[in-house]
Amino acid sequence: MEPAATRRNGVGGAGGGTAVTFRGVTRSYGGVRAVQGLDLDIAAGETVALLGRNGAGKSTTLNMLLGLQPPSTGTVRLFGGTPESAVRAGRVGAMLQDGKAVPRVTVRELITFVAATYPAPMDVTETLELAGLAEFAGRRVDRLSGGQAQRVRFAVALAGNPELLVLDEPTAALDVDARRTFWRAMRGYARRGNTLVFSTHYLEEADDHADRIVVIDGGRVVADGSSEALKRRTGGSLVSFDLRGAPSAPLPALPGVRAVEIRGDRALLRTADSDATVVALAGLDLVHGLQVTPASLEDTFLALTSGGTTGAATAEPAAGAAAESAATASAKETV
Numbered sequence: 001m002e003p004a005a006t007r008r009n010g011v012g013g014a015g016g017g018t019a020v021t022f023r024g025v026t027r028s029y030g031g032v033r034a035v036q037g038l039d040l041d042i043a044a045g046e047t048v049a050l051l052g053r054n055g056a057g058k059s060t061t062l063n064m065l066l067g068l069q070p071p072s073t074g075t076v077r078l079f080g081g082t083p084e085s086a087v088r089a090g091r092v093g094a095m096l097q098d099g100k101a102v103p104r105v106t107v108r109e110l111i112t113f114v115a116a117t118y119p120a121p122m123d124v125t126e127t128l129e130l131a132g133l134a135e136f137a138g139r140r141v142d143r144l145s146g147g148q149a150q151r152v153r154f155a156v157a158l159a160g161n162p163e164l165l166v167l168d169e170p171t172a173a174l175d176v177d178a179r180r181t182f183w184r185a186m187r188g189y190a191r192r193g194n195t196l197v198f199s200t201h202y203l204e205e206a207d208d209h210a211d212r213i214v215v216i217d218g219g220r221v222v223a224d225g226s227s228e229a230l231k232r233r234t235g236g237s238l239v240s241f242d243l244r245g246a247p248s249a250p251l252p253a254l255p256g257v258r259a260v261e262i263r264g265d266r267a268l269l270r271t272a273d274s275d276a277t278v279v280a281l282a283g284l285d286l287v288h289g290l291q292v293t294p295a296s297l298e299d300t301f302l303a304l305t306s307g308g309t310t311g312a313a314t315a316e317p318a319a320g321a322a323a324e325s326a327a328t329a330s331a332k333e334t335v
Contacts, residue, residue, distance in 0.1 A: 019079060096168050
């Protein structure tokens with residue numbers, strides 16, 4: 001069977017145009033504004049990680065993307081139309097955090113039932129294979145392990161043969177082996193030219209699997225680009241050393257230094273030019289216990305969401321897409 005993007009649009013992958021568009025989107029709950037003026041595009045075929053602290057606006061953004069909540073102001077478009085129309089057409093699948101197993105039905109029976117609600121579903125056997133469930137097809141859903149049950153949720157999201165898949169914390173509570181198996185299946189889905197949008201608190205998953213990372217803080221996009229681009233933007237390396245009583249006041253002015261953190265008697269400098277920073281430290285005789293390491297995505301995330309970033313900044317261009325399908329919405333209660 002052809003990938004959904006090829007089957008519906010005549011083109012697949014990044015050549016398929018824009019999947020998701022947010023323009024001037026806000027969402028308020030009473031006097032609290034959870035999302036503030038969100039502008040975002042996701043191209044068809046991209047794998048995009050949505051990162052943010054608890055309460056940053058990630059879940060609200062995904063809910064509006066899927067048509068589960070309307071924006072207070074602004075517009076959300078999936079494949080050029082409304083989220084609701086994309087859902088009805090079966091162009092979007094979603095794997096949300098909550099859900100419970102259906103008693104006394106097998107994996108194959110559940111996926112067959114869900115697939116029957118879509119206009120152009122994926123073949124059930126193909127769905128089970130892609131989700132890594134072929135060997136469990138005859139097993140009851142309520143007798144699966146946590147990792148296997150998560151794969152069933154993935155299969156439910158795939159049943160309609162969607163062009164866009166939206167995942168909210170998909171590997172929460174999974175062990176290391178189950179997470180590895182899950183992402184192997186995700187890569188198989190993405191290789192078909194489909195669009196994948198996921199939120200996660202496991203930053204290494206975003207680093208390893210996303211083409212592009214969008215960081216949301218305070219209901220706004222504060223950074224947008226590849227993992228490497230974001231790391232370069234916030235300072236590509238960390239230089240640390242022992243102060244041994246030396247004053248820290250001169251450190252922010254050293255060449256390349258973007259940020260300074262003092263932990264006891266040890267200084268950590270985030271720098272865009274570690275060579276220049278180290279040469280300057282040598283001139284100050286501040287090389288005791290010197291270490292130079294590449295900045296991690298965690299370092300970058302903390303720098304971006306610590307309050308120092310005041311506006312959206314794009315590290316690399318991109319364009320966008322997303323929504324959910326009718327049977328997937330009911331899957332919140334069935335899986």
